[in-house]
Amino acid sequence: MAPRLKLFLPLILFVLLALFLFRGLSLDPNAMPSALIDRPFPAFDLPALQREGELGNDLLQGQVSLVNVWATWCISCRVEHPYLDKLAKAGVNIVGLNYKDDPQAARRWLQDLGDPYQLNILDSEGRLGLDLGVYGAPETYVVDAEGVIRYRHVGVVDERVWRGVLAPLYTELGGEYDAAALAGDL
């Protein structure tokens, strides 16, 4: 038995290797879980984009929020913007983090393209972005009602991402939105 089994060794090795490589085909090398999952949102004290005054962590307390990192120089942000508008109209609570951007250009962008954000944190220096581990806009964080980061999505938020990943988590954490309005609007 043993010598005959040995004959199959190359085949077994090949199948194992093929399985590993096949798995690799569907892995996204850019996907990197945030180091801050299940940690509180980093402390911040930054100006608001569209009004006077400072914003702090109490902004993220008491309700589930999507924190969307965006900038006018970010092309993918323009791509996801219409979908964020739809989410906001359906009642999803979205907080903007305007990352390393020109505030005037950012305000103009919101006037022209619509404003899906409850509020926008103005992070011109990118300090909060660094504390969050942001490595490329757009990024979207799901923050629960206690201000703890539960998930990070890197890249454009579209219908597929929302339905597949963000919406189930948002609902599970107690966030409310009008799913019928969102579906009807599409």
Add this chain to the structure above:
Amino acid sequence: MNYLAALLLLVLSFSAGAVIETYEFSSSELEQRYHLLSQELRCPKCQNQNIADSNAPISQDLRKQLYQQLEAGASDAEILDYMVARYGEFVRYRPAMSGVTIVLWAAPLLLLALALALAFSVLRSRRSNDEQQTLSSDEQKQLDELLARERDA
């Protein structure tokens, strides 16, 4: 010859353009640590580049952060902890040994042990094959008979 010189200049000018910003360090020791750490820290946006070689905006930010922390007197371990807390073990080319990264550290040793074991077993079986070259007395008798039959026929 002129073409060669021109080509050489072109190639050299690219490498000179690779470094964008320069920092003034208060001591050469800090500068040395800056170079070592910026080569050990990995650009989070890029697949396989350290922050010293990368022109990505995030690498510029991390270099700036590294510079500021070095000048503020932070130790290497403090700086690495700061980066890992934000970007995960991914940012280190030599990740700390932990439950998650143990496989990275152990795999080469395991593979070496496996290869050695395989080599030993192959060598031993080959040697035992060599020893079996001599026939047992029964086999010798059988062979003699066969040869004799061949000769008779």
